[in-house]
Amino acid sequence: MRIVTGEEMASIDAITINKIGLPGVVLMENAGREIARRLIDLYGMEKRFLLFIGKGNNGGDGFAVARMLKEQGVSVLTCIVEDEAIFEGDAKLHKRVYEQSGYRWRYWKEMNRTWSEVLCEVDVVVDAMLGTGLRGAIREPYTSIIKKINLADKEIVSIDLPSGVPAGEAEMEGEPISADRTFTLQLMKLSYYLEATKPYYGEVETLPIGIPPATMNHLEAQRCVWGKDEVVNSWVKSNPFAHKGSNGRIGVIAGSQQMPGAAALSASAAIRGGAGLTTVGTVSTAIQTVATHVKEAMYTAFSEQSGLIAPTEEELFAFYEGKAAIAIGPGIGRSTRIKAMIAHAIEHYTGILILDADALVYVSELHDEVKKRRSPLVLTPHIGEMAHLANESVDVVKQYRFTIAETYAQTYQAHIILKGPHTIVANPNGGMTVNHSGNAGLAKGGSGDVLTGIVTALVARQPLETALSTAVFLHGHAADLLINQGFSINSLTPSDLIEGLAEAYKLCE
Numbered sequence: 001m002r003i004v005t006g007e008e009m010a011s012i013d014a015i016t017i018n019k020i021g022l023p024g025v026v027l028m029e030n031a032g033r034e035i036a037r038r039l040i041d042l043y044g045m046e047k048r049f050l051l052f053i054g055k056g057n058n059g060g061d062g063f064a065v066a067r068m069l070k071e072q073g074v075s076v077l078t079c080i081v082e083d084e085a086i087f088e089g090d091a092k093l094h095k096r097v098y099e100q101s102g103y104r105w106r107y108w109k110e111m112n113r114t115w116s117e118v119l120c121e122v123d124v125v126v127d128a129m130l131g132t133g134l135r136g137a138i139r140e141p142y143t144s145i146i147k148k149i150n151l152a153d154k155e156i157v158s159i160d161l162p163s164g165v166p167a168g169e170a171e172m173e174g175e176p177i178s179a180d181r182t183f184t185l186q187l188m189k190l191s192y193y194l195e196a197t198k199p200y201y202g203e204v205e206t207l208p209i210g211i212p213p214a215t216m217n218h219l220e221a222q223r224c225v226w227g228k229d230e231v232v233n234s235w236v237k238s239n240p241f242a243h244k245g246s247n248g249r250i251g252v253i254a255g256s257q258q259m260p261g262a263a264a265l266s267a268s269a270a271i272r273g274g275a276g277l278t279t280v281g282t283v284s285t286a287i288q289t290v291a292t293h294v295k296e297a298m299y300t301a302f303s304e305q306s307g308l309i310a311p312t313e314e315e316l317f318a319f320y321e322g323k324a325a326i327a328i329g330p331g332i333g334r335s336t337r338i339k340a341m342i343a344h345a346i347e348h349y350t351g352i353l354i355l356d357a358d359a360l361v362y363v364s365e366l367h368d369e370v371k372k373r374r375s376p377l378v379l380t381p382h383i384g385e386m387a388h389l390a391n392e393s394v395d396v397v398k399q400y401r402f403t404i405a406e407t408y409a410q411t412y413q414a415h416i417i418l419k420g421p422h423t424i425v426a427n428p429n430g431g432m433t434v435n436h437s438g439n440a441g442l443a444k445g446g447s448g449d450v451l452t453g454i455v456t457a458l459v460a461r462q463p464l465e466t467a468l469s470t471a472v473f474l475h476g477h478a479a480d481l482l483i484n485q486g487f488s489i490n491s492l493t494p495s496d497l498i499e500g501l502a503e504a505y506k507l508c509e
């Protein structure tokens with residue numbers, strides 16, 4: 001499913017109406033029917049609804065919902081927010097149909113005077129005030145009404161968006177509706193994936209309103225949800241005659257004297273993730289520790305300096321030999337020799353190169369080398385690392401994570417896995433996917449190392465772009481399955497996650 005901004009949604013609506021020829025009033029009728037049906041499913045016929053109507057098309061949806069609820073005998077109080085509101089276009093028609101059907105409304109000014117009595121008469125507030133047409137700071141009378149609704153301690157259901165929440169990356173100005181549930185129409189709105197705005201949505205359900213997919217081909221930004229269906233449909237089944245070599249020879253350059261665990265986590269995740277042959281390149285002192293945990297891997301002891309790897313050029317070329325993908329970063333530490341190794345790999349390794357953790361620190365100093373690289377490069381930053389890469393503040397990356405990941409991926413022709421809740425995968429061709437799996441049990445040191453292992457294993461066996469999105473999905477899916485099996489968010493560890501991969505992979509098999 002696509003993820004859109006308000007402007008993109010408006011262009012899709014316009015193509016549906018003007019080019020495809022499906023009138024806007026029909027879309028509104030569809031929205032009304034779907035929402036009324038879901039409200040009755042969820043709350044039953046006995047609950048009493050209070051519906052707030054804004055003067056744009058979001059309000060038009062509201063009139064359609066109110067009429068359909070009333071037709072079925074459900075109790076609905078309808079409130080038009082602006083006193084002298086002049087409705088136009090599709091909303092005007094739906095207001096007329098509502099009125100001609102014999103139904104009434106009240107205006108907010110009047111309802112406000114008896115607000116406490118009104119509240120005694122209703123169970124659920126439906127918010128059809130502002131949708132994708134919101135521009136700038138929330139104005140009166142919406143500001144005061146939103147405050148009162150939020151304080152009312154009633155179940156709140158928003159149509160399309162919680163009123164006051166921008167659909168895209170624009171910053172929120174003022175207090176929006178804090179919904180318990182949002183019925184978003186046809187497509188997911190981008191602000192659902194941003195830390196500042198997501199909490200206002202509550203539970204989200206996307207309802208179809210009849211917009212055909214052909215209306216979306218013109219969109220420049222190609223953002224899609226990557227969920228179970230996409231994972232299953234894109235999975236390339238392994239050949240029954242596969243051997244360890246054809247299942248992907250990969251390398252993991254990870255760990256140091258101080259941090260052998262990072263190498264163990266990423267290497268065992270790679271092996272659980274299906275890599276045919278995994279070689280770990282690390283310091284000799286780490287090999288013993290790592291090998292007791294990861295029996296299936298092979299090991300290369302690199303030259304070292306002060307407990308960190310410091311591979312020679314010869315050692316690096318030997319390590320690159322025959323490997324489809326190499327990940328560098330987890331637990332390697334920082335030094336000038338490490339920087340030189342990253343530069344060497346970017347310049348000379350011709351397989352799929354994945355840079356994570358400490359390896360990312362030097363990438364912003366190696367942007368010229370990155371631009372010259374012709375083979376695939378995958379970077380797996382969390383928000384802080386992305387801020388460093390893009391030379392922006394963490395707050396800016398949080399607010400504009402889609403734009404920043406997309407711009408970076410295109411400028412440097414790199415695949416970006418921007419981690420966090422709803423990890424984004426941004427590809428150099430402009431395609432982006434957003435992940436829906438995972439939970440807060442992953443917010444622990446080491447989860448990222450596990451992801452790096454899975455990514456490395458998958459890119460060696462599956463088409464690159466789908467491998468990245470699928471790796472991110474399976475990583476989160478494993479965590480979700482463990483929570484369903486009774487693990488707690490607090491105690492879930494990255495090692496549990498690796499065990500959990502066995503169950504998660506069943507989805508693909």
Ligand SMILES: NC(=O)C1=CN([C@@H]2O[C@H](COP(=O)(O)OP(=O)(O)OC[C@H]3O[C@@H](n4cnc5c(N)ncnc54)[C@H](O)[C@@H]3O)[C@@H](O)[C@H]2O)[C@@H](O)CC1
Pocket residue numbers: 013024025027028031054055056057058059060061090129130131132133134135136137138139140142159160161185209
């Ligand atoms: N025919 C269509 O175009 C369809 C529209 N749909 C609905 O229409 C919505 C978009 O409709 P519109 O583009 O009319 O916009 P909205 O209904 O979201 O809002 C526009 C209205 O809000 C006011 N407004 C804008 N910013 C404000 C602010 N900061 N403070 C206070 N008031 C503000 C504007 O003056 C305008 O009256 C969607 O979210 C969806 O619910 C759907 O029914 C599908 C069909």
Ligand SMILES: Nc1ncnc2c1ncn2[C@@H]1O[C@H](COP(=O)(O)OP(=O)(O)O)[C@@H](O)[C@H]1O
Pocket residue numbers: 357382419420421422423437438439440441442443444445446447448449450451475476
């Ligand atoms: N609250 C959360 N919900 C879902 N996934 C999360 C959450 N917090 C972290 N993650 C995931 O866990 C991993 C953490 O990686 P990272 O920040 O690199 O940690 P580390 O390097 O310490 O292992 C990422 O894949 C991230 O998307």
Ligand SMILES: [K+]
Pocket residue numbers: 058127128129130131158159160161162163
């Ligand atoms: K709304």
